Amino acid sequence: MSIAPVPPPTAPAPAVRLRVPTDEDALIWHRIFDDPEVMEFHGGRSAEFSVYEELTARQRRHDAELGFCLWTLTDEDGTVLGFTGAQPWPHTHFGPVGAIEIGWRLARTAWGRGYATAAARTTLERLRAAGVPDVVAMIDSRNARSIAVAERLGMRHAETFTTPRAGQEGYCYRLEL
Numbered sequence: 001m002s003i004a005p006v007p008p009p010t011a012p013a014p015a016v017r018l019r020v021p022t023d024e025d026a027l028i029w030h031r032i033f034d035d036p037e038v039m040e041f042h043g044g045r046s047a048e049f050s051v052y053e054e055l056t057a058r059q060r061r062h063d064a065e066l067g068f069c070l071w072t073l074t075d076e077d078g079t080v081l082g083f084t085g086a087q088p089w090p091h092t093h094f095g096p097v098g099a100i101e102i103g104w105r106l107a108r109t110a111w112g113r114g115y116a117t118a119a120a121r122t123t124l125e126r127l128r129a130a131g132v133p134d135v136v137a138m139i140d141s142r143n144a145r146s147i148a149v150a151e152r153l154g155m156r157h158a159e160t161f162t163t164p165r166a167g168q169e170g171y172c173y174r175l176e177l
Helices: 023-032 049-066 115-129 144-152
Strands: 016-019 070-075 080-088 100-106 134-140 156-162 169-176
Touching: 016 080, 016 115, 023 049, 023 070, 023 080, 049 070, 049 080, 070 100, 070 115, 080 115, 100 115, 115 144, 134 144, 144 169
Parallel strands: 100 134
Antiparallel strands: 016 070, 070 080, 080 100, 134 169, 156 169
């Protein structure tokens, strides 16, 4: 009689917290995203500080008006790791116009530790509670890490788009909530 090997235990999901971004988060996001690897699929470099100021202000408005936004993601100690959340698709000339997009961007030091998936699952729970019927994730076709997160969430590749950025191919993943 042979005994089947027992698979190794799955690591527990890390503890994550999501909160509405503050004015101070604009500076933190600017600093942690000032990394060519983090920004590889977002233009290759960090945006100017003023872009993050506008982004955090817009997310506060989204949270107040919609009940969701791109929340600041922290670990259990309160260290800011990046953002995860959802917002209306911000473009009107390409992609899933009118859809709610889920997204994540983390500091390089937080990669590969389960934070993006854990935070995105929390985001999906909050979106369901807010009555959002479905979400999309627009992902650069070369971004294997983000594609893996989307697939762990149960999202499925639905469409392929050519983005305005040098004709780069982007995948649209969808999930009904």
